[in-house]
Amino acid sequence: MKPVFTKTAGLTDKPTHYCPGCTHGVIHRLTAEVLEELSLIGQTVGVASVGCSVLAYDYFNCDMTQAAHGRAPAVATGLKRALSDDKIVFTYQGDGDLASIGIGEIIHAAARNENITVIFVNNAIYGMTGGQMAPTTLSGQKTATTPEGRSPESEGSPIRVAEMLATLDGPRYIERVSVHDQKHMLQAKKALKRAFKAQKDLAGFTFVELLSTCPTNWGLSPQDSLNWLSLHLSAAYPPGVYKNTLDREVQ
Amino acid sequence: MTKLLMKGNEVIGEAAIQAGCYHFFGYPITPQSELVAYMAKRLPEEGGTFVQAESEVAAINMVYGAASAGVRAMTSSSSPGFSLKQEGISYLAGAELPAVIVNVARGGPGLGNIQPAQSDYFQATRGGGHGDYYTPVLAPFTLQETIELTAEAFRLADVYRTPVVLLTDGLLGQMMEPVVFQQSSTPVQTESHNDWALQGTGGIRAPRSVTSLELNASGLEKRNLKLQEKYQLINQSEQQADVYFAEDADWFVTAYGSVARTALSAVKHARSEGVNVGLIRPVSLWPFPTETYSALCEKTDQILVVEMSAGQMIDDVKLSVNSSVEVVFYGRMGGAVPDPEEIFDVIIENAKGVPKK
Numbered sequence A: 001m002k003p004v005f006t007k008t009a010g011l012t013d014k015p016t017h018y019c020p021g022c023t024h025g026v027i028h029r030l031t032a033e034v035l036e037e038l039s040l041i042g043q044t045v046g047v048a049s050v051g052c053s054v055l056a057y058d059y060f061n062c063d064m065t066q067a068a069h070g071r072a073p074a075v076a077t078g079l080k081r082a083l084s085d086d087k088i089v090f091t092y093q094g095d096g097d098l099a100s101i102g103i104g105e106i107i108h109a110a111a112r113n114e115n116i117t118v119i120f121v122n123n124a125i126y127g128m129t130g131g132q133m134a135p136t137t138l139s140g141q142k143t144a145t146t147p148e149g150r151s152p153e154s155e156g157s158p159i160r161v162a163e164m165l166a167t168l169d170g171p172r173y174i175e176r177v178s179v180h181d182q183k184h185m186l187q188a189k190k191a192l193k194r195a196f197k198a199q200k201d202l203a204g205f206t207f208v209e210l211l212s213t214c215p216t217n218w219g220l221s222p223q224d225s226l227n228w229l230s231l232h233l234s235a236a237y238p239p240g241v242y243k244n245t246l247d248r249e250v251q
Numbered sequence B: 001m002t003k004l005l006m007k008g009n010e011v012i013g014e015a016a017i018q019a020g021c022y023h024f025f026g027y028p029i030t031p032q033s034e035l036v037a038y039m040a041k042r043l044p045e046e047g048g049t050f051v052q053a054e055s056e057v058a059a060i061n062m063v064y065g066a067a068s069a070g071v072r073a074m075t076s077s078s079s080p081g082f083s084l085k086q087e088g089i090s091y092l093a094g095a096e097l098p099a100v101i102v103n104v105a106r107g108g109p110g111l112g113n114i115q116p117a118q119s120d121y122f123q124a125t126r127g128g129g130h131g132d133y134y135t136p137v138l139a140p141f142t143l144q145e146t147i148e149l150t151a152e153a154f155r156l157a158d159v160y161r162t163p164v165v166l167l168t169d170g171l172l173g174q175m176m177e178p179v180v181f182q183q184s185s186t187p188v189q190t191e192s193h194n195d196w197a198l199q200g201t202g203g204i205r206a207p208r209s210v211t212s213l214e215l216n217a218s219g220l221e222k223r224n225l226k227l228q229e230k231y232q233l234i235n236q237s238e239q240q241a242d243v244y245f246a247e248d249a250d251w252f253v254t255a256y257g258s259v260a261r262t263a264l265s266a267v268k269h270a271r272s273e274g275v276n277v278g279l280i281r282p283v284s285l286w287p288f289p290t291e292t293y294s295a296l297c298e299k300t301d302q303i304l305v306v307e308m309s310a311g312q313m314i315d316d317v318k319l320s321v322n323s324s325v326e327v328v329f330y331g332r333m334g335g336a337v338p339d340p341e342e343i344f345d346v347i348i349e350n351a352k353g354v355p356k357k
């Protein structure tokens, strides 16, 4: 009998530690499927960051290194420069990691047009440390460190990373996607595929921002989290292609 | 062999390249900037990689990335930037990655100044970041020795899978001296990292990971015990020091790095005036050459420690000798460099208190 569905070879058999309803797992799987479909697993080295996804090196079925908080784009730069051109390097970073402590590293990796792929998981919160405000936390959103809701006057306004990086000349491809339903997951996978394919073709810096859930720290059920993502997070961070200077063949 | 007249910072760069280091990540700071510029020019000629990072923090993490792939990688800075690299050095130590970090030290604390100083000794020799770790620290005192110790730093890094610090200062970085590179026709043999480096599985082996994370306490304790075993082995095998006038000295001055040059002139001058003094010059600051000191304990009642700091290495000297030896100190701070006459005067002053054997 021909199997109609199999596990992707891009992930190990290790059960993940993610909370029920957390979409980190979905994003892992989409990334892994793309690596498998592009036959890149054996030539890929990933960079795990600091956040709930820190153990990503146990889950992705490729070589992985683990970076200090926020420094994954710098680590990826060193890796990519040390490896031969046929090797694929990606970072997998949360919004606290990438948009707060690591904002300098991501901007400069993008400006240098490093030929890496950045997978940016935006759940508008610090998941791992217990739900504190992230730079991406929405105005009015309650977190452990904004108990009355984030106020633009005292805590500033959300940082829109995809839009910001798109102002640079360096990056080749920047897209924001969501994973709150089947249709959007497929779009997300398409974006990831375009990014990895572009890297393989030596195009340069590619960046996919994925809006993601954190039921545990949002204080919502998995289903309500998906709804909140599609209603509120997508409204503040509109999905779409923010930059694309790839050649036609790559697209 | 042709003699070349080169600046200290450039000597480090050339020595690194000749030691097989083709990946350099830097950030400008005086008095080490010539090293960054040298690498920017030379590495592309050698088919290597130079990146001017956005910060010292980024530079050390680029080193972490390159080291993960198993290549020889280096970064350099001066004191304020060396502080910024400490987090990365701790991660390198925890993940057991080989790398070389150069500190062309300057006056501190804070922004301090750009004059030479030795006030980063504690930070360099005590594992300046968080966690239980050490890094080997090598301190050359001439530019010729800088060449040898740069190569030695890469050897130690490779063999022990550890970050290694090359500690010089603004004086050694900025001075010019004739040097000879022992160019060999055979390429440098670097340690094979085939059993752990990340190059992609190639579809033929299990995936590998490089990390300093270990969530399980007994697991992390085991890792720490393994690290400590490694440090013990380094301590036993890699102490380096030079002793001058050991045969007939009644007592010793001790100094490392640039100030050891001045101290050596002062010692020679004092000997010409009939003072039977010698010089102990630690070459490895960690591991500290305790064996050299304890062996000389028999011969000497006094050791004069000269440093360009408020007194940091003196702690290690005291730990290396028994209580019968009086350890005295002379130091200058904040970028002030003692001249030979000054040290000579201190030697003469202290010589009065040394009983003749």
Ligand SMILES: Cc1ncc(C[n+]2csc(CCOP(=O)(O)OP(=O)(O)O)c2C)c(N)n1
Pocket (backbone or CB within 6 Å): A050, A051, A052, A053, A069, A093, A094, A095, A096, A097, A098, A121, A123, A125, A126, A127, A128, A129, A134
């Ligand atoms: C230097 C440093 N500062 C702080 C921390 C603590 N810390 C761990 S994860 C994290 C936030 C991660 O949030 P995010 O990147 O949004 O990832 P998520 O868990 O939401 O996926 C912080 C602050 C750390 N590990 N290192």
Ligand code: SF4
Pocket (backbone or CB within 6 Å): A017, A018, A019, A021, A022, A023, A024, A052, A123, A127, A128, A213, A214, A215, A216, A217
């Ligand atoms: S805390 Fe949030 S981001 Fe972390 S695993 Fe749980 S749901 Fe996911």
Ligand SMILES: [Mg+2]
Pocket (backbone or CB within 6 Å): A051, A094, A095, A096, A121, A122, A123, A124, A125, A126, A127, A134
């Ligand atoms: Mg987050």
